[in-house]
Amino acid sequence: MSRAIFWVSTVLALLFLVVPLALVMPLAFNGSSFLTYPMEGFSLKWFEEVFTEGNWVRAFGNSLKVALGTTAVALVIGGLAATGLMLTGRWLQIVLTGLFVSPMIVPSIVIGVAFAYSFGRMGLSGSYAGLVLSHSILAAPLVFLSILTSLRGLDPDLDLAAASLGASRGQRFRHVTLPLAAPGFAAGALFAFTTSFDEVVVALFVASPDSLTLPVALFAGLRDRLQPTLVVVALLLSLISFAFLWLMARLQRLNAPQKP
Amino acid sequence: MAFIDIRTIDKFYGSFQALSEVSLSIPKGAFVTLLGPSGSGKTTLLKILAGFEGVSAGQILLDGRDITALKPEARNFGLVFQGYALFPHMSVFDNIAYPLKVRRKGRGEIAARVEAMLDLVQLRPFARRKPQELSGGQQQRVALARALVFQPDLLLLDEPMSALDKKLRVDLQDQLRDIHQRLGTTFINVTHDQEEAMHMSDRIAVMNLGRIEQYDMAHTLYRRPASRFVADFVGKSNIFAGTVEGGAFATEEFRMALPADGARPGAAELVIRPEDIRLGAAVAGDVVLAGSVAASTYSGDRALYSIALPGGRVMLTYGSARDGALEPGAPVQIAFDARDGILI
Ligand SMILES: Nc1ncnc2c1ncn2[C@@H]1O[C@H](COP(=O)(O)OP(=O)(O)O)[C@@H](O)[C@H]1O
Ligand SMILES: [Mg+2]
Numbered sequence: 014m015s016r017a018i019f020w021v022s023t024v025l026a027l028l029f030l031v032v033p034l035a036l037v038m039p040l041a042f043n044g045s046s047f048l049t050y051p052m053e054g055f056s057l058k059w060f061e062e063v064f065t066e067g068n069w070v071r072a073f074g075n076s077l078k079v080a081l082g083t084t085a086v087a088l089v090i091g092g093l094a095a096t097g098l099m100l101t102g103r104w105l106q107i108v109l110t111g112l113f114v115s116p117m118i119v120p121s122i123v124i125g126v127a128f129a130y131s132f133g134r135m136g137l138s139g140s141y142a143g144l145v146l147s148h149s150i151l152a153a154p155l156v157f158l159s160i161l162t163s164l165r166g167l168d169p170d171l172d173l174a175a176a177s178l179g180a181s182r183g184q185r186f187r188h189v190t191l192p193l194a195a196p197g198f199a200a201g202a203l204f205a206f207t208t209s210f211d212e213v214v215v216a217l218f219v220a221s222p223d224s225l226t227l228p229v230a231l232f233a234g235l236r237d238r239l240q241p242t243l244v245v246v247a248l249l250l251s252l253i254s255f256a257f258l259w260l261m262a263r264l265q266r267l268n269a270p271q272k273p
Numbered sequence: 274m275a276f277i278d279i280r281t282i283d284k285f286y287g288s289f290q291a292l293s294e295v296s297l298s299i300p301k302g303a304f305v306t307l308l309g310p311s312g313s314g315k316t317t318l319l320k321i322l323a324g325f326e327g328v329s330a331g332q333i334l335l336d337g338r339d340i341t342a343l344k345p346e347a348r349n350f351g352l353v354f355q356g357y358a359l360f361p362h363m364s365v366f367d368n369i370a371y372p373l374k375v376r377r378k379g380r381g382e383i384a385a386r387v388e389a390m391l392d393l394v395q396l397r398p399f400a401r402r403k404p405q406e407l408s409g410g411q412q413q414r415v416a417l418a419r420a421l422v423f424q425p426d427l428l429l430l431d432e433p434m435s436a437l438d439k440k441l442r443v444d445l446q447d448q449l450r451d452i453h454q455r456l457g458t459t460f461i462n463v464t465h466d467q468e469e470a471m472h473m474s475d476r477i478a479v480m481n482l483g484r485i486e487q488y489d490m491a492h493t494l495y496r497r498p499a500s501r502f503v504a505d506f507v508g509k510s511n512i513f514a515g516t517v518e519g520g521a522f523a524t525e526e527f528r529m530a531l532p533a534d535g536a537r538p539g540a541a542e543l544v545i546r547p548e549d550i551r552l553g554a555a556v557a558g559d560v561v562l563a564g565s566v567a568a569s570t571y572s573g574d575r576a577l578y579s580i581a582l583p584g585g586r587v588m589l590t591y592g593s594a595r596d597g598a599l600e601p602g603a604p605v606q607i608a609f610d611a612r613d614g615i616l617i
Contacts, residue, residue: 174358176345177323178372179423188371192362 034251041244048239059241069246072230075141076210079226082145083152083209084202090149091156091201096186099164110161114154124150125218132219139221147219148209155208156201163197164190199264207257211250275334276301276459277322277427282331284317284483291317292483295331299476304453304460306470309480310506315463316355318480319429322461324348335426351420351428351458355435357412359404365415366391366400372423390418393452410441417449421456430462434469446472467507471495479503495546501617504544509577511550511588513543522616525584529560529611536616544615550590552578555608563606564588569598580607 044054063069094113098106116124128147129138137143167190175185191198213228220229227250234243275298284292292314299305307315320326322333324345333341340348359368369390373383391397394414404412413433420428433449434442450473453460464470470477471491478488479502487499498504504512515524517536522529522543555561567581576594579587590607592599599605 168356168358170354170356170358171360173323173325173345174352174354175360175371176325177348177350177352178375178419179346179349180371180375181346184375188375189360 037244038248040241041248043241046240048241048244059245063242063245063249066242068225068230069227069242072225072227075220075224076227078141079144079148079216079224080206080209082141083148084205086145086149087152087156087205088198088202090153091205092160092198094153094157095160095164096190098161113157116150117154121151121212121214125215128215129218139219139224141224143219144216144224144226147215148212149205151212151215152205152208155204159201159204160194160197163194163200167193196264200261203257203261203264207254211254275299276303276336277461278332278334278337279318279322280332280334282318282321282333283329284314284321284326285329290483292321295483295485297478297485297488299459299461302457302459304450304462304473304475306462306464306474306477307480308464308467308470308477308507310465313480314483315465315480316431317483319352319431319461319463322427323350323352323429349423349426351423351425353413353416353420353428353430353433355431355433357404357416359412359415359419361404364401364403365396365407368404368415369419369422371419376423386422387418390422393421393455394418394448409437410445413437413445414448417452421452421458425458428458428460430460432463432465434464434466442469443472449473471507477507479506481506496615498544498615498617501542501544504542504615504617509547509589511545511547513545515541515543517541517616522611522614526562526582526586527560529614531616532612542617544617545588545609545613546615547577547589547591549609549613550588551608552590552592553606555606556610559608559610561606561608562588563604566599566601566603566605568601571598578605580605 039052040048040050041059042055042057043052043059044056045052091113094109098109098113101109124147128143128150132138132140132143132147137146171189171193172185175189180188211228212226213232216226216229217232220226225233227246231243231246231250234240234246277297277299279295279297279299282292282295283290295314295318297305307318309315317326321328324340324343324347328341331341332339360371363371366387369387370383373386378386387400388397391400394417396411396414396418399407399411404415407415413436417430417433430449434445437445446469449460449462453473462470462473474491476488476490477494479486479494481502487494487503489497489499494503494507498507501512504510513524513526515522517531517538517540519538520531520536522531522536522541524543551559562582564580564582566578567587568579570577571594574594575591576598578590578592578599580590581587588607
């Protein structure tokens, strides 16, 4: 009986999540220029249009640049925060953890407004650097948490052992801590990349027409012209996200303790 | 002059005192064991020696030089951890080579010294394996090789045998003693196993509640324990509480003349080792008591008996077991010479 309830609720939940996507996705291959059923023939022309039209390509390029920049900046901030935190006492750890993850709690629209305002005064409005900085604030807590989890899982005796063998603090970090916590750093990097890559709210406030990212372009297109190109872009975005999800799962398997 | 001089160390964790006035002097090349029950402060003392913990008061001198505030990486002490703490991402070879790498030795020298260590601990065929692919005893030997390869001034071992089974433990004790003799490095070993301590060490420091109760050779510790705790913890013993009065020791069960006249009058305890008790036979001048067998543990070569005395006290003694052990309930007579007793 309880098994039946389990399966019914699982299937219902999946339907709820998947059906809207499954209904929209085929429209990417629609022969006509409307986002409606019934479809009028099968065509790849909308894909062609997306790949050849300058706006979409530029937006994709912008997104990629911003996401890579965010990954780099968030890894450094989150990595330093997590590594430093491990060296402090228990109470300071609790306080600092709260501070470092606070951007996850603040609504992103508040962060967007705050950045739009302060970047305007600093002359960073609409710049690539501004986008990277604001996305890094959103991504750093995720990087911080995944690296912290990795570091907490390390046997503290390994660091002591390396010290007793003559390794300085820097050598210990490079030779012992970093290689053993590497899966945490990799997972953090993936989190940072995906966070930035499909972020809309803050980018809406901070991006200019020149530094438009893909999700923002999609959002703008939705108001402009309802065309199958939008679905094509949405499909491509989803595929990239799926690829990252898959990578993350692979990493987690690597990270799991190996049985000898 | 002592090689390692530990001078009146106190260690507080908050208001809890983990070490009180611990002093030890250790000659160069000695094998010293810190022996005590769990929680007696052995690991704390070892961590202070390794430099992982500071002291609340006191000093550590190495060859007359104060090293109390020196960082662990600057001490040049080898350390074998209770859980071995091998680097899981490095091969056996790379684990052992690590201390030489951070000392920027040449490749040729590293290879030669690591291989010499691999031979010493008989692990040459396993050089390319990862630590997870070794048995507990092999991992322990890798940890030992890694802690010795850089020729440390002192080797510290924190209960290195505690995770191994009994048979392996005895083998490794022999190997460890052998390696100590070959290298001549000063060893400080920590254990709660008194047999291990007796088997391997030149000198034993018995610890209890953060203090050193006695620091002596195994034989002295066993025959002349300085306190009831030591008598009880090291070896098996029968302890009688009583009083010294007029050159004699008296308890509920018996009264005996004391051989030496140095004993101070007042409350005292008398320790009789089980092997000093004669079962069924007595020699003139012996204290003789009657009782009955309460329990026996047969171990092939001999039997350990618990003998119940009429007052309710239970005495431990050994008996020959060639014809099997005595039955529980059998009446027996036990006897011992007052001169074999240890008054504390
Ligand atoms: N970091 C610490 N903080 C507080 N108390 C500690 C700490 N380390 C050890 N202790 C206490 O000090 C005492 C001695 O511990 P330890 O040296 O580990 O004993 P042993 O190694 O002899 O079993 C124990 O009561 C333990 O609880
Ligand atoms: Mg301990």
